[in-house]
Every structure is written in C-alpha cells, then in structure tokens.
Amino acid sequence: xxxxxxxxxxxxxxxxxxxxxxxxxxxxxxxxxxxxxxxxxxxxxxxxxxxxxxxxxxxxxxxxxxxxxxxxxxxxxxxxxxxxxxxxxxxxxxxxxxxxxxxxxxxxxxxxxxxxxxxxxxxxxxxxxxxxxxxxxxxxxxxxxxxxxxxxxxxxxxxxxxxxxxxxxxxxxxxxxxxxxxxxxxxxxxxxxxxxxxxxxxxxxxxxxxxxxxxxxxxxxxxxxxxxxxxxxxxxxxxxxxxxxxxxxxxxxxxxxxxxxxxxxxxxxxxxxxxxx
Numbered sequence: 001x002x003x004x005x006x007x008x009x010x011x012x013x014x015x016x017x018x019x020x021x022x023x024x025x026x027x028x029x030x031x032x033x034x035x036x037x038x039x040x041x042x043x044x045x046x047x048x049x050x051x052x053x054x055x056x057x058x059x060x061x062x063x064x065x066x067x068x069x070x071x072x073x074x075x076x077x078x079x080x081x082x083x084x085x086x087x088x089x090x091x092x093x094x095x096x097x098x099x100x101x102x103x104x105x106x107x108x109x110x111x112x113x114x115x116x117x118x119x120x121x122x123x124x125x126x127x128x129x130x131x132x133x134x135x136x137x138x139x140x141x142x143x144x145x146x147x148x149x150x151x152x153x154x155x156x157x158x159x160x161x162x163x164x165x166x167x168x169x170x171x172x173x174x175x176x177x178x179x180x181x182x183x184x185x186x187x188x189x190x191x192x193x194x195x196x197x198x199x200x201x202x203x204x205x206x207x208x209x210x211x212x213x214x215x216x217x218x219x220x221x222x223x224x225x226x227x228x229x230x231x232x233x234x235x236x237x238x239x240x241x242x243x244x245x246x247x248x249x250x251x252x253x254x255x256x257x258x259x260x261x262x263x264x265x266x267x268x269x270x271x272x273x274x275x276x277x
Contacts, residue, residue, distance in 0.1 A: 009073040009077065010094070011043075017134065021144065045106050088152075100205075102206075122183045126147075139195075165272060188253070195251050205256060
C-alpha cells in the first residue's frame with residue numbers, strides 16, 4: 001500500500017508524542033505528508049486564519065510546521081505544500097486526551113478531520129483517552145495501523161451502507177452518489193493500562209456536560225480592566241450503553257463514523273461500520 005498518500009496533522013503540535021505515534025504506525029505502508037501547528041492548538045475547534053501572514057518551517061522532507069490552527073494545516077497541506085499529490089486519507093492526531101461526546105465540537109483534532117471531509121477526502125481522527133504521558137504503547141501503534149488500513153480496505157462498503165441507511169430512513173435525502181459522500185472516523189483508544197482487549201464498538205456521541213465558571217481576578221473582581229479564567233469540571237451525566245463514553249469506560253475502542261453528504265450535511269451512522277473493525 002505504499003502508493004497511498006496520507007496527510008498527517010494534529011492539534012498538540014509538530015513534536016507531540018501522539019503525532020509521532022501515528023507517523024511510526026503508518027510510515028511503512030504509505031507516503032506521509034505532515035503539516036502540524038508549531039505549538040499546542042488544543043480546543044481550537046474549526047478556527048481558521050484569514051487575511052494574515054502564516055509562517056511555516058520545513059522540519060525535514062515532507063514535514064512542516066505552521067504558526068496556525070489544525071484546520072489551516074489541512075488547507076495548506078492539500079491546497080499548497082502538497083497540492084501536487086493526490087491525498088487518499090487525512091489522519092489527525094493522535095490527540096493527548098479523549099475526544100468524546102459533544103467535546104468533538106471543540107476539538108482541533110476532530111475539526112481537522114472534518115475539514116478534510118468537507119473537501120471530499122476521507123479522514124480519521126485518533127485520540128488517546130490517557131491523560132498523562134506516555135500516551136501510547138506498542139499496542140496503540142498496532143491499533144492505529146490496523147484501524148487505518150482496515151478502513152482503507154473497507155471504506156467503499158462503509159460508504160454504501162451509509163447511503164442505503166440515509167436514503168431509506170431520511171426522506172429528504174435521495175439519489176446520493178458515492179463520490180459525494182465522505183467519511184470521518186472519530187476513534188478513541190482507551191488508556192493502555194485500562195484497556196481490556198482490542199474490541200471496537202460503533203458508538204454514538206455521549207453527553208459531555210461541564211460545571212463551568214467564569215472566575216475574575218480575586219483581588220480586583222470585575223473592574224474596567226483585568227483578567228478572568230474559565231474553569232470547570234465534568235458534571236455527572238447518564239451514559240447510554242451505545243455511547244462512546246460508555247465504550248471507553250468499559251475498556252474498549254470507540255469509533256463514531258460521520259458522513260458528509262456533500263455539499264455539507266453531516267450524519268452519525270454507527271451501523272455503517274458494524275463488523276468492519
């Protein structure tokens with residue numbers, strides 16, 4: 001499969017452990033083209049840079065860092081630095097920490113994958129549900145490689161299943177061409193010290209509710225000028241068995257498959273990957 005071209009990015013930065021884990025997992029089976037932020041850009045969602053100079057640096061052959069966001073990395077990778085390459089897959093991550101439930105809408109990692117799908121390129125976002133380094137093990141690399149190439153092998157089956165589901169169950173979706181459907185897999189891998197076995201579960205998004213607070217400078221309080229912080233912690237919430245959070249808590253691997261029925265509508269259809277992984 002070394003005739004395949006993958007664009008690799010992340011939101012933790014060009015030197016992040018998770019990015020290097022993905023590179024090590026995939027480098028022997030595909031041509032890798034790497035564009036990542038020059039520092040941490042976590043929780044930047046779909047942020048993009050317009051009407052400003054974006055500085056870049058070549059780290060080594062086919063590996064660049066840029067002073068911008070993960071979505072910008074996908075833009076410059078596909079439309080600039082490697083525009084002469086046909087990108088077969090975008091791989092974002094592996095994120096240092098989980099991207100579960102509604103947190104995906106804040107995630108730079110997942111947003112980079114969504115950006116690829118918007119351009120018609122199938123994409124995978126990988127996240128490690130471990131909160132402290134090291135974020136990966138030898139098994140993590142094997143999982144990334146196996147999931148990626150299993151997806152490459154079966155993605156047309158997945159696409160066909162999604163189209164059949166959508167046209168059958170959603171009245172206003174009709175006559176979809178496979179070339180107008182792109183896939184995003186949001187993959188969460190459990191903490192390798194808590195993972196029970198290599199079982200993949202097709203999952204829906206859980207509810208991720210937070211007890212957020214806005215805390216102003218304790219000495220000054222609310223004034224004409226000062227600073228504040230947004231702080232909070234996860235609230236207790238009910239997690240159904242088929243959710244990604246419940247899957248991770250049970251020590252299994254969660255994959256939530258999203259589909260862009262271009263030009264822009266996204267659907268979550270877990271049944272499309274049943275028995276694939």
